[in-house]
Amino acid sequence: MSKSERLFELLTLLRSKRFATTAAELAETMEVSERTIYRDIQSLISSGVPIHGEAGVGYVLQAGSHLPPLMFTEKEMIALELGMRMVRAWSDEELANASRSASTKIMSVLPDKLKKQVEEFPILVPDYHIQSDTAKRGQLLRHATDERHKVSMLYTAENGSKTERILQPLGQIFWGKNWTLVAWCELRDDYRHFRLDRIESLAVLEEGFETSDSKSLTHYIAQYSPPD
DSSP: OOHHHHHHHHHHHHHTOSSOBOHHHHHHHHTSOHHHHHHHHHHHHHTTOOEEEETTTEEEEOTTOOOOOOOOOHHHHHHHHHHHHHHHHHSOHHHHHHHHHHHHHHHTTSOHHHHHHHHTOOOOOOOOGGGSHHHHHHHHHHHHHHHTEEEEEEEEOTTSOEEEEEEEEEEEEEOSSOEEEEEEETTTTEEEEEEGGGEEEEEEEEEEOOOBTTBSHHHHHHHHSOOO
């Protein structure tokens, strides 16, 4: 990797962070030495990039700074377009429309050669899912999660039994075929997960809830993910 490419990658990393990141963390991500990070930080500062921080503490871009827009490589753009096609195919109608809008904005500023490669990218993702009842439930649950509202649900389990639950929706996980709701179940006073395609009825309640370090999607994943 050339120095210019390395500086571009470092700047991209810094732009992606909201808080100060240490040279050690940057070095590990970029697979270079901390000494290289220190030199590259100084090169960026010398060229006018508003980086704040110091060795041993961390570095962060100045809030509100205006930097030139990023350009994508061919493979990065193909990956982005594939991801947006998958959003259009497997999320809900609201996110699908946002994905179409984002694609249009990106395509409008691409060079003609790269635009042609993206348009002719030979992988299709049929978008029959977004009009389904499952997608509509997913959109409703996404809003309830964002706004921290409890939901009531009638659910059919795999064995055919039906149950009514009051849930605190924490997030959704996509398994490549099915969407699963991760929630705090007030009946069980614990985490539970539910397949969206098995939900019989769903209503968002006025009552709210709060998340915490011991009750969140991040905590659930940490608790139930297999060890490394």
